[in-house]
Amino acid sequence: MTALPETLQETPPSLSVEEYRALVLADLRALPAERVELAAARGRTLAEPVTARTAIPPFHNSSMDGYAVRRFDLRGAGARHPVTLPVVADLPAGITATPTLVPGTVARIMTGAPLPPGADAVVPLEQTDRAPERVTIFAEPEPGAFIRLAGSDLSAGDLVLAAGVTLRERHLAAAASAGQHELPVHRRPRIAVISTGSELVQPGRPLLSGQIPDSNSQLLAAAVEQAGGIALAVGIVPDDDDLLRATLTDYAGQVDAFLLSGGVSVGAYDVVKAVLAPLGVRFGPVRMQPGKPQGFGHWAGGLPIFALPGNPVSALVSFEVFVRPALRTLLGCREIDRPIIRAVAAEGWLCPPNRRQYIPVTLLSGAPNTGMTRGTATDAEGGIRVRPASRGGSGSHLVASLAAADGFAIVDESVEEIHPGDPVDVMLLES
Ligand SMILES: Nc1nc2c(c(=O)[nH]1)N[C@H]1C(S)=C(S)[C@@H](COP(=O)(O)OP(=O)(O)OC[C@H]3O[C@@H](n4cnc5c(N)ncnc54)[C@H](O)[C@@H]3O)O[C@H]1N2
Numbered sequence: 415m416t417a418l419p420e421t422l423q424e425t426p427p428s429l430s431v432e433e434y435r436a437l438v439l440a441d442l443r444a445l446p447a448e449r450v451e452l453a454a455a456r457g458r459t460l461a462e463p464v465t466a467r468t469a470i471p472p473f474h475n476s477s478m479d480g481y482a483v484r485r486f487d488l489r490g491a492g493a494r495h496p497v498t499l500p501v502v503a504d505l506p507a508g509i510t511a512t513p514t515l516v517p518g519t520v521a522r523i524m525t526g527a528p529l530p531p532g533a534d535a536v537v538p539l540e541q542t543d544r545a546p547e548r549v550t551i552f553a554e555p556e557p558g559a560f561i562r563l564a565g566s567d568l569s570a571g572d573l574v575l576a577a578g579v580t581l582r583e584r585h586l587a588a589a590a591s592a593g594q595h596e597l598p599v600h601r602r603p604r605i606a607v608i609s610t611g612s613e614l615v616q617p618g619r620p621l622l623s624g625q626i627p628d629s630n631s632q633l634l635a636a637a638v639e640q641a642g643g644i645a646l647a648v649g650i651v652p653d654d655d656d657l658l659r660a661t662l663t664d665y666a667g668q669v670d671a672f673l674l675s676g677g678v679s680v681g682a683y684d685v686v687k688a689v690l691a692p693l694g695v696r697f698g699p700v701r702m703q704p705g706k707p708q709g710f711g712h713w714a715g716g717l718p719i720f721a722l723p724g725n726p727v728s729a730l731v732s733f734e735v736f737v738r739p740a741l742r743t744l745l746g747c748r749e750i751d752r753p754i755i756r757a758v759a760a761e762g763w764l765c766p767p768n769r770r771q772y773i774p775v776t777l778l779s780g781a782p783n784t785g786m787t788r789g790t791a792t793d794a795e796g797g798i799r800v801r802p803a804s805r806g807g808s809g810s811h812l813v814a815s816l817a818a819a820d821g822f823a824i825v826d827e828s829v830e831e832i833h834p835g836d837p838v839d840v841m842l843l844e845s
């Protein structure tokens with residue numbers, strides 16, 4: 415048997431997306447926690463469960479503007495049998511000293527004001543003549559009417575927020591109400607984003623023949639930030655081994671991971687591979703399209719290095735499938751993956767043999783329905799319809815098509831063609 419050329423012998427066997435993802439995520443752990451003020455916690459991931467320091471609501475209070483009463487005094491009251499009682503107190507929201515309501519009296523009370531001891535119902539203003547000193551009441555209230563009981567939302571000591579939740583405005587409101595002013599959140603990973611390639615120039619600069627704008631720096635730095643990380647946009651490093659090595663050395667002390675694009679395939683000037691492969695970074699094919707050539711490993715000291723293919727669509731797909739879940743793991747997130755919905759192909763397209771396809775698609779009808787999860791059956795009538803974002807097909811250089819993409823349709827490696835009307839899984843990107 416003829417021996418394979420040396421370069422082919424060195425290529426590791428191809429991995430499935432799941433195998434490669436497992437390899438990337440294997441050693442990653444959430445970064446340590448720090449305590450931050452509520453306002454600074456938005457978008458961060460909670461490191462520990464948070465319990466209520468105070469009950470919500472903290473005291474019994476009125477849900478209506480009206481009169482706090484003792485029901486016994488209003489037995490049989492109605493439109494034709496009104497009852498008139500003296501108003502002995504006026505209780506606005508925020509009052510801290512609440513007098514006890516003695517039998518035969520009522521207190522005027524505003525929404526949110528504490529219920530006076532002795533009162534067992536609130537009569538809304540509309541069921542009275544609203545008089546300030548002696549009020550006439552036209553209804554007999556139900557027991558506990560319009561009273562919001564202390565602890566009816568949460569008791570002190572109850573769980574308010576579970577660890578791993580990404581904090582949104584509603585979580586901050588719940589934490590504030592439960593008596594918290596700071597929250598323990600995982601430190602955000604700092605990621606150095608580096609574009610490699612001597613053809614790259616900064617966006618907006620005049621292009622000489624053979625040059626293109628560096629779009630991956632924008633793409634990947636923004637994607638890192640959107641995933642919850644901090645991007646250090648290093649910029650362009652030309653195809654020069656020494657320069658790349660020096661750049662990595664410079665940034666190694668300041669970051670939690672490197673995110674590179676370009677230079678990972680088999681070209682003569684693939685510097686990323688040339689510099690990192692000798693350090694043990696694994697370069698090899700993954701059975702996906704785009705995103706076939708991938709590099710992952712560690713810089714000295716164990717700093718993770720993601721080396722993505724340079725083609726922009728390949729870079730984004732690789733980010734979404736491998737890097738974003740890794741960043742979300744470092745952040746301690748419970749949910750590390752994008753939602754996947756079942757949609758219907760409005761147009762057909764071809765799929766590569768033996769590679770899982772991730773093709774940018776545009777949603778044609780219906781808003782992203784996050785209630786629909788992978789495997790939910792939909793039909794062409796009610797389903798969300800998608801079509802390829804680019805008329806030019808699934809080429810990994812079609813960067814402009816990314817602007818029209820709402821997500822990536824994911825097609826199994828055994829499928830050769832998608833026909834109009836076929837169901838497809840779609841990984842939704844943020845709108
Ligand atoms: N002989 C082979 N050639 C190629 C193979 C292969 O298996 N055998 N694989 C192809 C596939 S698939 C991909 S994907 C690319 C990956 O290439 P590299 O990661 O080595 O990236 P480059 O060669 O540096 O660039 C590829 C392409 O992307 C453009 N690019 C790179 N960086 C940026 C950036 N920051 N902003 C915008 N565009 C960028 C670059 O100009 C090239 O056009 O390799 C195939 N070749």
Ligand code: MOO
Pocket residue numbers: 702703704705706707723725728809810811
């Ligand atoms: O794998 Mo490349 O990313 O197909 O273009």
